[in-house]
Amino acid sequence: MALLLRVVLASFVTLSLSVAANADLSNQMKVDQSFEAVKEAVQNAGLTEIIQIDHARLAAAENVEMPPSRVQLFSDPGLNAEIMKHEIRAGLDLPFRALSFDEAGALSLLYTxxxxxxxxxxxxxxxLLAKMDDHLVAVFEQVPDLSAQKVESTRVDKDFAVLELRSQYGVAETVARLKETITAQSDTIWFGEIDFQSEAKAFGVELVPAQLLLFGGPAPGGVAMAEFPAIGLDAFCQKLLVYEGDDGKARVLFNDIAAFADLHYQRAIEPHAMLNKRLTATFKGAIE
Structure with missing residues (x-):
């Protein structure tokens, strides 16, 4: 009887693990399908694809588990130029981005x-704002079954969750130093950069030097996102906006991870604060 009970229990555990694995696979497939549908919609809308990042698979390669999550950045460089001519610091929230992810077993699609x-x-x-939303509507109306949701903004005010540092160098030197320091981190992937000033020139818009640096840490990012997948819209790909201030020296802007966790989930955890401290210390070491 005891042996039979052990066999039954073992079979139950095996079945439970199999069901869980199939559920995970199904959730991953849903996220992948959402991601591909949005990607096709972006192409159909005539927007420029910038980068696509598979948070969960990158984290899994570092032995970190998190829910399925994939983000894509896409752009209208001419609109970016118009927006940044109005407010250069808005480059921190450009280009467009959409996050397909598993939220407690349900497929979610989030955008700014x-x-x-x-x-x-x-x-x-x-x-100008209406033009931005026209682009987003052109994308998401092609995938109505995905029920894309805007980031909740009732608690957002001026400079919400913006961390800022002042460099003692100009933009070009600051970017070079930041890139060298970031790529030296063993747990970090460099995804690329966008030169907003150069892009704007092609549309006859003059901007001060401004670049967006894109990178991420799959292992620490996966830990931070495990219970907070929605923050993947604004972190991991982490974004650094470097632009020229009135004194000719660079300003460096980046997102407060803990603040975004609180925005989406009304709470944050220690890894979020630790990452904020690590990023701040890393950037300061490069530019001060």
Whole structure:
């Protein structure tokens, strides 16, 4: 009888693990399908693909488990130039991005709307904001079954969750130093950079030197996102906006991870604060 009980229990455990594995696979497939549908919609809308990042698979390669999550960045460089001419610091929230992810077993699709951009950066140009939303509608109306949701912005105000450092160098030197320091981190992947000033020139718009640096840490990012997958919209790919201040020296802006966790989930955990401290110390070491 005892042997039979052990066999039954073992079979139950095996079945439970199999069901859980199949559920994980199903959730991953849903996220992958959502991601691909949005990617096709972006292409159909005539927008420029920038980068796509598979948070969960990158984390899994570092033996860190987290829910399925994939983010894609896409762009209208001409609109970026118009927005940044109005407010250079808005480059921290450009280009467009959409996050397909598993939230407690359910598929979610999240994006940042013009309302968030307007509140965070004090942009009041209504036609400009409407143009941004027109692009987003052109993408997400192609995938109505995915029920894309805007980032909640009622608690967002000017400079919400913006961490800022001042460099003692100009933009070019600051970017070079930051890139060298970031790529020296053994647990970090460099995804690339966007030169907003150069892009703007192609549209006849003059901007001060401004670049967006894109990188991520799959292992620490996976830990931070495990219970907070929605923060993958604004972190891991971590974004650094480097632009020229009035004194000719660079300003460096990046996102407060703990604040975004609190925005999405009304709470944050120690790994979020630790990552904020690590990133701040790393960037300071490069530019001060």
């Amino acid at each position: 709307s013009s309302d968030f951009l307007a509140k965070r950066h004090g942009i009041t140009d209504a036609p």
